[in-house]
Amino acid sequence: MARNKKTDGVDESTEPGSFAPNKARRTFLKKSSALVALALTPPPVLKAAEMEDQVTAAFEKVKITLHVNGTRHKLAVEPRVTLLDLLREDLKLTGTKKGCDYGQCGACTVHVDGKRVLSCLSLAVMQNGRKITTIEGLADGEKLHPLQEAFIKHDGLQCGYCTPGQIMSAVACIREGQAGSEPEIREYMSGNICRCGAYPNIVNAIMEVNQSGQKV
Amino acid sequence: MNQFQYIQPAKQKAAIDALTKDAKAMFIAGGTNLLDLMKRGLAAPEKLVDINKLPLKKIEFNNNGLRIGALALNSEVAQDKLVREKQPLLVQALEAGASGQLRNMATMGGNILQRTRCPYFYDIALPCNKREPGSGCGALAGFNRMHAIFGFSDKCIAVHPSDMSVALAALDATVVVAGPQGERQILFTDLHRLPGDQPEKDTILERNELILAIDIPDKPFAQKVHYLKARDRASYAFALVSVAAALATDKNIITAARIAMGGVAHKPWRLFEAEKFLEGKPVSEANFRSAAELAMQGAKAFNHNAYKLKLAPNSIAAALKAAAGIA
Amino acid sequence: MEKAFFDQDNNDNSLDRVDGRLKVTGAATYAAEYQLPNVTHAVLVTSTIAKGRITSLDSKLAEQAPGVLAVISHVNSPGVPAYGSSPAMPQRATLGTPLRVFHDNLIYFSGQPVAVIVADTWQRAEFAASLVKVQYEKEPHQTNLEANLSRAALPANVQRDKNSRYHDYDRGNPEELNTAAVKIEATYKIPTEHHNPLEPHAIIAHWEAPDKLTLYDKTQVIKGTQGNLARAFKLPLENVKVQAKFIGGAFGSGIRVWPHVMAATLAAKKVQRPVKLVLPRELMFTSVGSRPETIQHITMGATKDGKLTTITHEAVAHTSTYEEHTERTILATRMLYDCPHVSTRYRLVNLDVNTPTWMRGPGEVTGVYALESAMDELAYALQMDPLELRRRNHADSDPEKNLPWSSKSLKECYAKGAAHFGWHKRNPEPRSMRQGQMLVGYGMASSTFGVHRNYAKSRAVFQADGKVIVQSATSDIGPGTGTAMTRIAADTLSLSPAFIRFDLGESTLPDAPGQTGSTTVSSVGSAVKVACEALKQKLLQLAVNTPNSTLYNTNPADLSVEQGRIFKTGNPATGVTYTEILKQNNLPQLEVTEESKPGAEWQKYSMSAFGAHFVEVHVNPTTGEVRVKRVVTCAGVGKVINHKTARSQSIGGVVGGIGMALTEESVMDHRFGRYVTGDFANYHVPVHVDIPPIDVFFIDEHDPHVNPVGAKGLGEIAIVGVAAAVANAVFQATGKRIRDLPITPDKLI
Structure with a gap:
């Protein structure tokens, strides 16, 4: 992480915290932490971290309930945890991918209450009570969702990393009524980057499913 | 990202009070820009006040025009029958922005308040007066292909990134905001600031003021409209230059014109002079060209954005032609 | 069986991707997704200056932050044993010392890892990383290639190797240019580009014992990574395990062992727990290489009737200060056209940046962009159709090596591509074709990529249940390695693909080269074919040696196999299945391991794949925006193993080429490096709406010389030449020759 202020190429090693974000962080540490007070007491770092866990659990975590792929999860999460990290790290649902973490690639697309959203730009606490569907929840048991079938048939994937996001987005695209033509599909799927370049095959897969009239 | 407290008040007053009381608190709605900023260390609130419980999602029409709640999602507004019928320019601008997923998350209020995408702002190892006042403007003598040609200062040459805001600026919209002292209305074109000596301030809003709604008056220029967006790739990219054009005509005579540009200034850039020039004149390519040239007076380019001096007038004329329905 | 191998015009015969189901259900496990008990999370702190030294690194606050287990830097690194002896890990085509992670306080580029934080959660590690305070003593840096051209030099690794192909090359007398009837001269620039696979590079490093290391890594080179880590930490090879079963794209970024891999490995050693490290997207620009920036100067001379007489091609690329990365930029110029007088020069400039690396189509994609743009310029200078110019200069044999081609169907590619595209409808006059407001342009370019082949091994095991397990330590960054190998194994064994399981992605499997340079099918595919052939022969032998078999004492040469059933040729009624043979012999399984490597054929033939791309663009004269409206791509790549996945690979190459042509550029602010x-x-990579329908054709080539499979490789050639075809189309549409990529609206307006 960058910490030095620079002007016109001259590197001034700065007084730490001379601009807002840093200052905010430091003040926060100073103020809010019974935690840091604990951590600052020097016993071995590991131990401090353990004590820290308890304090954090008591003061910092927020209890939420999420319905993920039909299963109810009661969770306690730090407010800063994104829905994406919660799915991948805590619920071990790694089908939802982290491609950029800044809402610029679409790999983390999931459905929240039926709408496609980017889980990397959603805080888990803000989804309390909502129904989340990830790629793992799309198939009906062993029976693949029509779009999953179509992606295989049309080879709408290569490395597979953008694929869950593409499929979740494609399902939404059809449900939104924005898959009526190839140009329309291309426009409304443009939030999902595929670096391998499977785009034409993905469009074919979506066209086929949409034209088949199957329920998605 | 630092740790922070999270609250979700059900009442408007509680939300505003939370920010009034706590200097390190911030509102969050869609989060599509704020989380991005927090992840990169550009915002570090100690408390997030989630306003999504507030009843600010309504889209309604009365005699004066359209009122859109600040928490209405971009996608909901773009798909709303009433909006599509009354304000097609807004719909075009919304659909030109971001992606399907982001439009499903981004709120109207948040879209207005999104911060610049200047790379110097985003990289905390580089100087930026907007992020760190006094550190210098990295873009001024740096990579400034995306940057302003109007209204900049030597402190900041960043541009406002929203497409939607460009349409709202053109449509004579106002925003309704609430603060500790009550509500006030702000003309959309007055909401965003030019950088001047305080580029860290994007708008004239106080930090504890909350956008409640956007009012778009029902005017005769609302139907002959076009939103043109030039960009590096055909979708999911910020504008190099964009133009929102709206015309009212009577037998080929322009009775009212509204034009705003995106990608050229620290705020949606209204072309008042060009509008005035067009009013009373016949619809013609020549007049649109002249209006475009008039609009470009005072434009100044930097190392990498001189192309905008040509792209902008071309786009103005093209958007006006499209709005007027002439080929 | 042979029929099935040559079905490239028959889509229906293609296999679906064998791992498709895992990928569309989210069940495919990529590096960061392995669930290891006790796993910890690492975040890098990277330098903000491009050159200098660290004067202080204050990690006190970070160490005390909640959940933090360790902060590791040069101050307290457990150390890499091999770093003592330099160079620690020399790698082919790269001379120098790979960055020694946390070894000392020296800074070689901005973005260099200076510390790694390990914490119990990623959020805590990430926050703690922001608390580390690093102070630097800064030295002036150089990151601008153009401003440093005076330092361009023949790479030292070339100077030391008299057999290197990057030495100055002169054929005939390049001075002939002066007397050429028609001449052109131009300089072409390609900016630094980044691979940017959708999956960021990620690793879980786990020391299972003090001398046993397991890595779950995003690598294209499994055995190479294993060897590198074993050498670095002075461990027996078998004590290092590398796993990479699914790789979310790489395009070359996964060929080397990068600093973050060492950082995670060191961190895991320090905390004695598994450490997961995922690069944030912004570090993907400074951590895993890039396509080098290049400046290329080309001159061409030709007779009035379009016969090339001279080509000179000088290429300068950037490298880092600590390593030399070289690639084949100028090589295609020596062999793509029949031209008597050719000279090439290759130079590097070292800059204070991280080392560039191979990126899809490395070398050729860069050189052929310049060469094929120049050919278009020459065609206009000659007032000749660009396709006709290429036909007139077709190289019937390799003009550099003076060897016959093992096979070549470039002329067929021209014919098929042009016919399908409708090239004859092109009006060569710039700005002469329109559709509505849009300026329309047609452009084309040739493509080529050398055929390569490496040593590879494969094991094939026939099991009692009728399934065949085929294995090799190769990887799949997306082309469909498992699918192609399944196809090869099934066809070789005359079995339905449903009975084949191909295992890859683990260092414990038989040796395979990295998935690089379009060599997987040629190398691993050959090993699979040889192993499966040996397995089949073993089964046949067993059949004729089994006393109670109906085939007892039959000459194996008189036997045929269909669907896993052996019978006397012409008499299917006499058969016995593979499974029955095993049963009759009481065998639980039958196993063979075979190897395959290149041989003397490489002295007898020149081996390359060739192709042609045809592109239509529309340019908006108001905004300068370019949109590609359709593409026809045609290639002769030897045998196409599985048409469906091969077609996808070609499409992907075209998409990459469109990005290169129109949008991709990594811009550096040289004041800060x-x-x-x-x-x-x-960094704009194409999105859905940028990509039109793409028609792919393969010319059926039977090439018995390249390798046992007969495949030349496809991944790289698919992108080579695309950028030139787009740029040439833009010229015809607009009359503007943009010679510095990408062709963004600002350059056309």
């Missing part, structure tokens, strides 16, 4: 386009919002 930092990229200012370091994310997907600023």
